[in-house]
Amino acid sequence: MAGPDLALDPASAPLQEPGAATPARDQRVFVASQWQLTWWRFRKHRMAVLSGMVVMGFYLVVLGADFLAYADPNASEAQRSLMPPQTIHWFDGWRFRPHVYPVKGARDPQSFRRVYQADPDQKIPVRFFAEGFEYRLFGLIPTSRHLIGVDGGRQASQTIFVLGTDVQGRDVWSRLVYGTRISLTIGLVGVTMSLVLGVVLGGLSGFYGGIADTVIQRTIEILRSIPTIPLWMGLAAALPRHWTILQVYFAITIIISLLGWTELARVIRGRFLALREEDFVVSARLVGCSQMRTIFVHMVPSFMSHIIAATTLALPAMIISETALSFLGLGLRPPAISWGVLLQQAQNVQTVAISPWLMIPAVPVIIVVMAFNFLGDGLRDAADPYGR
Amino acid sequence: MLAYIGRRALLAIFTVWAISVLSFAIIQLPPGDYVTSYIAQMASMGSVVSDEEAQNLRIQYGLGQPIYVQYFKWMRLIVQGNFGMSMEWRRPVTEVIGERLWLTVIVSVAALILTWVLALPIGIYSAVRQYSVGDYVATFIGFIGLAVPNFLLALVLLYLGFVLFNAHIGGLFSPEFQDAEWSGARAWDLAKHLPIPAVILGLAGTAQQIRIMRANLLDELRKPYVVTARSKGLSEARVILRYPVRVALNPFASTIGYTLPYIVSGSIIVSLVLGLPTVGPLLLKALISQDMFLAGTIVLMLGVMTVIGTLISDIVLVWVDPRIRLEDG
Numbered sequence: 046m047a048g049p050d051l052a053l054d055p056a057s058a059p060l061q062e063p064g065a066a067t068p069a070r071d072q073r074v075f076v077a078s079q080w081q082l083t084w085w086r087f088r089k090h091r092m093a094v095l096s097g098m099v100v101m102g103f104y105l106v107v108l109g110a111d112f113l114a115y116a117d118p119n120a121s122e123a124q125r126s127l128m129p130p131q132t133i134h135w136f137d138g139w140r141f142r143p144h145v146y147p148v149k150g151a152r153d154p155q156s157f158r159r160v161y162q163a164d165p166d167q168k169i170p171v172r173f174f175a176e177g178f179e180y181r182l183f184g185l186i187p188t189s190r191h192l193i194g195v196d197g198g199r200q201a202s203q204t205i206f207v208l209g210t211d212v213q214g215r216d217v218w219s220r221l222v223y224g225t226r227i228s229l230t231i232g233l234v235g236v237t238m239s240l241v242l243g244v245v246l247g248g249l250s251g252f253y254g255g256i257a258d259t260v261i262q263r264t265i266e267i268l269r270s271i272p273t274i275p276l277w278m279g280l281a282a283a284l285p286r287h288w289t290i291l292q293v294y295f296a297i298t299i300i301i302s303l304l305g306w307t308e309l310a311r312v313i314r315g316r317f318l319a320l321r322e323e324d325f326v327v328s329a330r331l332v333g334c335s336q337m338r339t340i341f342v343h344m345v346p347s348f349m350s351h352i353i354a355a356t357t358l359a360l361p362a363m364i365i366s367e368t369a370l371s372f373l374g375l376g377l378r379p380p381a382i383s384w385g386v387l388l389q390q391a392q393n394v395q396t397v398a399i400s401p402w403l404m405i406p407a408v409p410v411i412i413v414v415m416a417f418n419f420l421g422d423g424l425r426d427a428a429d430p431y432g433r
Numbered sequence: 434m435l436a437y438i439g440r441r442a443l444l445a446i447f448t449v450w451a452i453s454v455l456s457f458a459i460i461q462l463p464p465g466d467y468v469t470s471y472i473a474q475m476a477s478m479g480s481v482v483s484d485e486e487a488q489n490l491r492i493q494y495g496l497g498q499p500i501y502v503q504y505f506k507w508m509r510l511i512v513q514g515n516f517g518m519s520m521e522w523r524r525p526v527t528e529v530i531g532e533r534l535w536l537t538v539i540v541s542v543a544a545l546i547l548t549w550v551l552a553l554p555i556g557i558y559s560a561v562r563q564y565s566v567g568d569y570v571a572t573f574i575g576f577i578g579l580a581v582p583n584f585l586l587a588l589v590l591l592y593l594g595f596v597l598f599n600a601h602i603g604g605l606f607s608p609e610f611q612d613a614e615w616s617g618a619r620a621w622d623l624a625k626h627l628p629i630p631a632v633i634l635g636l637a638g639t640a641q642q643i644r645i646m647r648a649n650l651l652d653e654l655r656k657p658y659v660v661t662a663r664s665k666g667l668s669e670a671r672v673i674l675r676y677p678v679r680v681a682l683n684p685f686a687s688t689i690g691y692t693l694p695y696i697v698s699g700s701i702i703v704s705l706v707l708g709l710p711t712v713g714p715l716l717l718k719a720l721i722s723q724d725m726f727l728a729g730t731i732v733l734m735l736g737v738m739t740v741i742g743t744l745i746s747d748i749v750l751v752w753v754d755p756r757i758r759l760e761d762g
Contacts, residue, residue, distance in 0.1 A: 267448045271455065272735045274698040275716060279459035279732060282720040365582045369702055372584060373717060391588060392706070394603075398595045407585045415580035 083350050086427040093423020096416040103229060103413055110226045111180035114219035115194040115205065118382055122214035125150060127400045128161050130209040130217075133171055144168040145195070145205050158399070169195050171205060209402040211390055220382050221406055227383040229413070231298055232363040236356055238302040239363075243309030244352070250310065251317025252340065258314075265307045273304055277366065281375035290381040297376050301366040305359055312355045316348040350428035358421035361414040368410055384410050438748055445744045452736035453511075457504050459732065460725045471520070474722070507729065517726035521719065526730045530712060534734060536605060537711040540704075541696045543627050544634035548692065552639045556646025560654060560681075561673060571643055578640030583699050587633045587706040602629050603707035630707055634699055638692050646685055653677035686749045693742035697735055 077085075088094060106113060131145045146163040153160045175194025181187050195205045208217040250261040280300045284293055320326055329343045364384075370376030371385025372392070379386055387406040391397050397404055468490045472482045498506075510517055516526035559568045594602035610622045653659070654677055662672045701713035708714075712731050719728035 263444070263447075266444070267451050271448075271452055272698040272732075272739050274701050275732045275735050276455070276459065278701070278717065278720055279456070279728065283459065361580070369582060369584060373702065373705065375717075375720075388585075388588075394591050394595050394601070397588070397592050401592070401596075404588065404592065407588070410582065410585065411580055414582070415576060418576065418580060 079347075079350070083427045087423055090423035090426060092419045093426075096419035096423070099412065099416040100420055103225060103409070103416075106222060107226045107229050108183060110222045112182060112190070113192050114216075114222045115175070115177050115191045116216035116219040117178045118215060118220045118223045119380055120215060122210075125204065125206075125210050125214040126159055126212055128159075128204075128206055128210040128214070129400070130402050131163070131204075131206050133205075133207065134168075137168065143171040145171060148204065169205065171195060208405055209400070211387075211403060212396075217387075217402060217405060220387055221384075221409070224382045224384045224387050224406065225409060227294070227377065227381065228364060228367060228385070228410075231294065231301075231367045231383070232360050234295075235298040235302040235305060235363040235367075236360050238298060239306040239309055239359060240352070240356055242302070242306035243313055246306070247310035247313030248317060248340065251314035252321065252336075252344075254318075261310070262314075265310060268304055268307050271304075274369070276304070277301065277370060278373065278375055281370050290377070293377055293381065297367060297370065301363050301370075305363060309352075309355055309359060312351060313348075316351055317344065320344050320347060350424070354421055354424035354428045357417060357424055360421075361417040364410070364413060364417075434751065437751055441744055441747050445740045448740050449733075449737055452740070453508065453733055454504070456729050456732035456736065457507065460720075460723070460729050461500055461503075469723075471722075507726070511730075511733075516730045519719075519724055519727040521722050521724040521727065526727050529727060530715070530730065530734070533710055533712045533715060536709070537697065537700060537704075537713070538738070539623070540605070540627065540630050540634065540709065540711060541693065541700055543631040544638070544696045544700075545693055547631045547635040548638040548642055548696075551635070552642035552646060555639075556643045557650060557673070557678060559643060559647040560650035563651065568647075571647075575640035575643050578636040581636075583633050583637060584702040584706050586636065587630075587703045590629065590633065591707065603709070605630070605709050605711075630700075630703060630709055633703055633707075634696050637699070638696060642685070642692070646681060649681035649683075649685065650677055653681050683750070683753055686746060686753055693739065697738055 128148060128150070131148060133143050133145055135141065135143050137144060145168075146165050147167050147169055148161045148163050150159050150161050152158070171193055172195065173193055174190045176189050177191040177194050179187065179189040193205070206216050206218070208221065211217055211220070246261050250258045277300055280303075281297065284296050288296070326339060326343060329339045334343070367376055367383060368385035368388065371378075371383050372388050374389060377383045377386055384406045388404075388410075391403045391407070468487050471490070472487060475482050507517065516530075518524070519526050519529045522529045555571050559571045562568055591601075591603060605623055605626045606619070607622050607626075610619045654673075656677070659672060659677055662676055663669075667675070700709075700711055701716060703709070704711040704713035705717060712735070716728060716731045718724075719731065
């Protein structure tokens with residue numbers, strides 16, 4: 046679709062040759078499928094394409110978290126509590142030889158804090174594809190290779206902490222990578238659930254109208270006028286303390302999607318209402334298609350792109366919700382790792398002032414939320430390729 | 434018009450009832466009750482609660498009865514204006530919440546006002562000077578405002594205040610006014626502390642409103658009546674402010690409804706980070722200790738505030754935009 050015939054792309058063509066439309070180009074527009082048109086239109090939105098790549102990058106991190114992390118995210122060590130980030134020095138003189146300086150910790154006799162001193166005379170070489178803890182890549186291939194690492198990473202003197210360590214001496218980078226896995230999938234699962242609810246209820250509401258529509262619309266109105274966060278807090282506080290990580294994880298997704306479906310249902314109802322009277326839907330009904338067939342074969346494909354856009358725009362809200370709940374200590378709880386759980390350590394200003402790297406988990410939250418917003422915007426604009 | 438308001442008001446009352454059931458249900462959800470968490474709390478401090486005392490507490494708070502009986506008793510109290518006793522504080526709920534509820538309202542309304550004061554002119558500017566540097570700056574700030582969760586913003590500002598000015602910028606009062614009686618000096622102190630929480634709470638809303646205002650006004654500016662006004666020789670300010678801005682304000686009005694609840698909701702988490710004496714931190718504690726009347730009352734009151742906000746915006750919308758009246762009539 047993309048590839049060598051880029052110049053024929055009808056979307057970018059007017060930029061190159063304003064006004065001139067060759068027959069070949071016209072033909073392409075006429076025979077292009079809706080998805081092709083959508084794709085052409087989406088591609089024009091630079092920011093959205095870039096954001097799409099960022100989002101994909103984050104999901105690659107989700108897949109390869111074990112590979113990208115070089116330390117066990119739960120391995121704590123009192124001897125290296127709150128260690129500042131170690132800079133990787135890429136060159137040794139003129140030779141490419143990445144290394145870090147070993148860091149020695151000592152207790153400051155006055156403040157009783159641990160202070161760390163780097164020793165620039167010694168060098169710890171940083172290896173690529175280094176040996177580390179064992180894991181299964183993508184849950185299948187057993188291996189112990191990690192993107193980077195140092196030899197004998199278990200000893201306190203031979204360490205690499207790219208983003209420093211937290212209060213309990215756990216590696217912030219590795220925890221961040223694992224946190225990405227939970228924070229980003231919780232959004233996906235949550236949005237899937239909202240989507241199912243939204244499509245079913247929004248569809249019922251829009252397709253049948255009448256009493257079903259009234260009841261569903263009033264329910265949505267009521268749900269929307271309930272202050273979200275107190276409700277979430279109440280529900281999250283109700284989760285039994287002894288539940289396993291997995292149980293809490295699913296409970297939290299249910300809680301955040303409980304209110305998230307309303308917006309999707311609204312969008313889908315709107316599309317159903319708009320389409321219900323269209324000629325192709327009426328004729329489908331007249332030739333005797335079953336209702337299921339009318340809905341799923343004829344109607345849904347024509348607003349699939351709208352659903353995808355609405356879903357993309359709903360995702361950042363889910364991610365923020367999880368982060369906020371976990372930040373309050375009501376969402377996921379340690380030993381589970383998510384961005385919110387990581388940020389809990391940054392709640393105390395005094396701690397953050399001394400160890401600012403504890404705030405780093407805020408960065409991916411902001412980047413992902415922005416990327417999803419731009420991506421969703423682009424998708425929404427592209428969703429209706431026949432307009433304008 | 435009256436019928437419309439009446440219907441809205443009925444729906445609002447129904448919503449309040451639904452919220453009361455929901456908030457009660459939520460509070461009943463956790464296994465155990467306040468007495469179990471009280472016993473656990475006492476045990477962690479090394480003292481033992483006797484079975485007899487636990488039994489007495491349960492009877493005192495009516496915890497042994499079926500849930501629907503508890504709900505009706507709670508409702509009957511509320512209708513009489515009595516919100517029950519806070520189990521943890523051993524004081525009437527109204528007394529515990531008291532000032533905090535007003536401070537929540539003050540902070541939220543300040544954020545709302547700030548949102549409007551900033552969003553309106555910036556939105557108008559962005560639309561009139563589309564694609565100018567100012568427009569891009571506004572759009573960029575808008576996106577940041579939407580993307581940064583407000584509790585993170587609070588955290589960052591707190592950190593910057595601490596590192597750059599060595600000052601604690603949280604709270605709503607200086608220490609000397611913390612528990613003081615209300616006076617002019619205390620109100621002034623509050624006013625001085627208000628901007629930071631108001632900015633943090635209002636930023637996301639402001640960003641959204643700027644985008645809405647800009648989009649609305651851009652649609653209006655292209656219409657022929659604007660050209661007519663201009664060709665009749667009206668000054669540019671008059672052309673823009675007198676007609677298209679007024680029309681563009683209509684959809685804007687409909688957003689008050691969800692802006693206020695959004696701010697109130699957000700204020701809970703932000704209050705925890707900034708240490709504001711609003712109902713937020715109180716709610717979190719009450720939920721954790723299962724202080725059911727306190728938590729229930731707070732959720733209910735926030736819900737009522739939300740419903741009132743929505744109702745007001747619905748009415749304002751009908752009042753400013755006659756087209757809606759026609760559709761519904």
